[in-house]
Amino acid sequence: MLASSASNQTGAAVGATAFPVIGPVGVVAVRQLVTALVLTPIVRPRLRGLRADQWWPILGLVxxxxxxxxxxxxxxDRVGLGLAVTLEFLGPLTVAIAGSRRPLDLGCAVLAGAGVVVLTSPGPTTDVVGIGLALLAATAWGCYILLNRTLGQRLPGLQGTAVASVVTAGAWLPIAIGWFAAHPPTAAALGLAIGCGLLSSIVPYVADLVALRRVPAPLFGTFTSVNPVWAALAGWLLLHQALEAHEWTGIGLIVLSNVVVSVRGFARTPAP
Incomplete structure (x- = not known):
């Protein structure tokens, strides 16, 4: 679980080093193509014979x-790795809290909200666009969890994820061709983007699948709380993006919220 988290955030930092040459669009395009190229021969997804109730969550994942x-x-690219990943982490936290009427869970939601305020420190110089993009990523991550849960009930193993990856790569291929025609990549930038795809997609997919066979899902959720910390460290070590005291405090509040919610879920899980 720790290896998955560390690989994911290191991959994001590696990809960010290619931004000056190919931009976020170029990195995402390469990441989608690499994910499909690696997963397809491993999983061998079957596109034929899928039912309509299987296709709609697949297209949603795309x-x-x-x-x-x-x-x-x-x-x-705008606000740094640590801040962006921490705000994105609000997505799964929201899914975990949604629908709960337990005072402690609602208190965790308030605590996470306070963490956002402390982390972003709203003011005239705040990058509102960057924060908005991170919150959009959080919303998408929450949707990913819900769609993946639905798809996991309708297709075995990594079949659903692999099919979605193939379709996503097909959608991104013309975008990649047009983008790289206008922004010629260097070999180094492509290598960094490929490394991002391997570290942020393939390694976490495999590691998470293996981990979830050995530990309960709530405990797995608790361990994902380390992602913002890994992101902050990767940003500092690889991108030289140091965080100030109030940003570390905000990260701590959001991580604490998720830990409490996940531990409560673990406590409510019946013993095997």
């Missing part, structure tokens, strides 16, 4: 993959 990755990388 839209979510595109929006989530593009908005997150554009946010990283």
């Amino acid at each position: 839209a979510v993959f595109s929006v989530m990755n593009l908005s997150l990388y554009a946010a990283i």
Whole structure:
């Protein structure tokens, strides 16, 4: 679980180093293509014979993959890796809290909201567009969880994710051709984007699948709380994006909110 988180955030930082040459759009395009090229021979997804009730969540994931990755990388380009990933983390936290009337869960929602205020420190110089992009990525991540849950009930293993990756790559191929025609990539930039695809997509997919066979889902959710911390460290080490004290405080409040919600879910999980 820790390896998955570290790989994901390191991949995002590696991809961000290619932004000056190919931009977030170029990195996302390469990431989508790499994901499909690696997953297809491993999973061997079957596109034929899928029912309508299987296709609609797949197409939903195609839209979510595109929006989530593009908005997150554009946010990283504007506000930094640590802040962008922490705000994106509000997506799964919202899904976990939604529908709950327990006072502690609602208190965690308030705590997370306070963390956002502390983290972003609203003012005249606040990058509202960057924050908005990160929150859009959070919304997409929440939708991803719901769609993936639905698809997981209708297709076995990684079949649904692999089919969605293939369709997403097909949708991004003409975008990639047009984008790289206007923004000629260097070999180094392409290598960084490919590394981003492997580290942020393939390694987490496989590691998460293996982890979820061994630990309860709520415990897995608790461990994902380390993502914003990994992102802040990766941003500092690889992108030289240092965070101020109030930003670390905001990250801490949001992470704490998720830990409390996840631990409560773990406590409510019946023993096997």
